[in-house]
Amino acid sequence: MNRGAQSIRPYRSYVYAYPHKTSYRPLPERPALSELWAGERKDALSLYLHIPFCEVRCGFCNLFTRIGAPGELTTRYLDALERQAVAVREALGDTEPVRFAAAAFGGGTPTFLTAGELERLCDIAERRMGADLREVPLSVETSPATATADRLAVLAGRGTTRVSIGVQSFVDAEARAAVRPQRRADVEAALGRIRDTGVPVLNIDLIYGIDGQTETTWRRSLDAALAWHPEELYLYPLYVRPLTGLGRQAGADADTAWDEQRLRLYRQGRDHLLAHGYQQVSMRMFRRGGAGGTAPRGPDDHACQTDGMIGLGCGARSYTSGLHYSFDYAVDMRRIRAIIDDYTEAADFTRAEVGRRIDGGEARRRHLLQSLLQAQGMEVAGYRERFGSAPAEDFPGELAAFAGRGWLEETGGLLRLTPEGLAHSDALGPELFSPAVRHAMAAYEPK
Numbered sequence: 001m002n003r004g005a006q007s008i009r010p011y012r013s014y015v016y017a018y019p020h021k022t023s024y025r026p027l028p029e030r031p032a033l034s035e036l037w038a039g040e041r042k043d044a045l046s047l048y049l050h051i052p053f054c055e056v057r058c059g060f061c062n063l064f065t066r067i068g069a070p071g072e073l074t075t076r077y078l079d080a081l082e083r084q085a086v087a088v089r090e091a092l093g094d095t096e097p098v099r100f101a102a103a104a105f106g107g108g109t110p111t112f113l114t115a116g117e118l119e120r121l122c123d124i125a126e127r128r129m130g131a132d133l134r135e136v137p138l139s140v141e142t143s144p145a146t147a148t149a150d151r152l153a154v155l156a157g158r159g160t161t162r163v164s165i166g167v168q169s170f171v172d173a174e175a176r177a178a179v180r181p182q183r184r185a186d187v188e189a190a191l192g193r194i195r196d197t198g199v200p201v202l203n204i205d206l207i208y209g210i211d212g213q214t215e216t217t218w219r220r221s222l223d224a225a226l227a228w229h230p231e232e233l234y235l236y237p238l239y240v241r242p243l244t245g246l247g248r249q250a251g252a253d254a255d256t257a258w259d260e261q262r263l264r265l266y267r268q269g270r271d272h273l274l275a276h277g278y279q280q281v282s283m284r285m286f287r288r289g290g291a292g293g294t295a296p297r298g299p300d301d302h303a304c305q306t307d308g309m310i311g312l313g314c315g316a317r318s319y320t321s322g323l324h325y326s327f328d329y330a331v332d333m334r335r336i337r338a339i340i341d342d343y344t345e346a347a348d349f350t351r352a353e354v355g356r357r358i359d360g361g362e363a364r365r366r367h368l369l370q371s372l373l374q375a376q377g378m379e380v381a382g383y384r385e386r387f388g389s390a391p392a393e394d395f396p397g398e399l400a401a402f403a404g405r406g407w408l409e410e411t412g413g414l415l416r417l418t419p420e421g422l423a424h425s426d427a428l429g430p431e432l433f434s435p436a437v438r439h440a441m442a443a444y445e446p447k
Contacts, residue, residue, distance in 0.1 A: 023440035
């Protein structure tokens with residue numbers, strides 16, 4: 001780990017999936033899904049349905065989503081989603097039990113759909129895929145503007161156990177600075193409607209590092225969120241990525257000052273939540289003490305990394321043990337619109353189009369990443385049982401460097417990040433990317 005070993009920036013990349021989608025490439029052989037899933041365990045699958053629509057696009061957003069849905073686009077999209085679900089379920093076969101252990105609707109904003117369209121989305125998950133939404137944890141993302149009573153009633157009635165709302169800031173001026181037009185009064189009203197549904201887990205997303213944000217205004221947002229006693233809180237550092245609405249002044253001094261601001265606000269937010277009885281699950285995720293006893297828990301940071309993931313929709317990923325696959329990826333709005341249009345017109349969903357193969361070395365890295373970035377750490381014995389080797393044998397340089405920086409410790413058979421290691425998760429994660437994945441990501445041309 002000698003690349004910039006003296007000055008690793010704390011906010012290099014948010015590692016929410018490995019390998020990252022920018023390392024995916026078109027699959028020349030276009031393997032049949034029935035072949036890909038033939039040798040996979042199917043008794044505890046995760047199901048993810050992606051809705052690529054939002055009422056507005058926030059300035060920091062690089063998700064696969066578009067603004068609005070003219071004409072009958074949502075209907076055409078759900079038609080395509082249903083065709084894909086039928087093809088995927090058939091590819092899973094019936095020679096062994098197919099069971100879903102968790103489900104999620106993400107985006108975009110799933111609640112951009114009308115109440116009737118949300119009913120249809122649930123029907124696709126249940127009737128076409130066979131997921132019993134009332135018997136498994138179901139997480140759904142929403143926004144203040146789309147968390148209407150009729151939509152929330154549908155979700156609660158269909159078994160939703162977790163609603164995650166992207167607030168980002170309770171300070172109107174900061175919301176505008178993040179190119180997220182909203183009023184605190186509307187946010188509070190949406191939170192009230194969510195609580196009225198009785199859904200067991202409320203998650204609130206907040207962002208730190210917004211232009212003009214101070215310790216005082218950050219504390220104001222934290223306290224406003226805590227007033228709702230959310231079972232979960234996610235604290236995200238602001239990132240500004242290519243082709244998004246936000247831009248920042250270039251220059252090393254500005255970058256350094258911004259890094260210092262984000263680290264300072266992260267520590268303030270972490271300490272404030274810990275003092276209010278929350279437990280830190282990862283750098284980003286905090287869970288209220290006692291909330292996990294009777295209420296179903298929402299997904300942790302690495303939930304979207306789970307092997308055995310079925311993703312439906314043109315922005316979703318699917319994971320087998322040997323291949324991660326999806327459709328084409330873009331951030332530019334024009335390219336996103338074209339990909340969505342192609343998806344709605346597609347008739348054949350029986351093959352994987354874009355993806356990346358996962359060999360033994362990548363499987364080790366993936367397991368280490370998704371385990372180590374959680375506050376509970378990774379069991380060394382469990383790693384050895386799975387891979388037949390010790391983490392220190394497979395990653396001697398990286399782990400020694402992390403320990404040397406005070407980021408990592410081994411205690412009681414666990415490899416665990418220290419508090420300072422958790423704070424630097426977005427620097428630590430990218431250091432574990434393989435050279436091949438680094439090369440593919442570097443060669444990717446943003447579009």
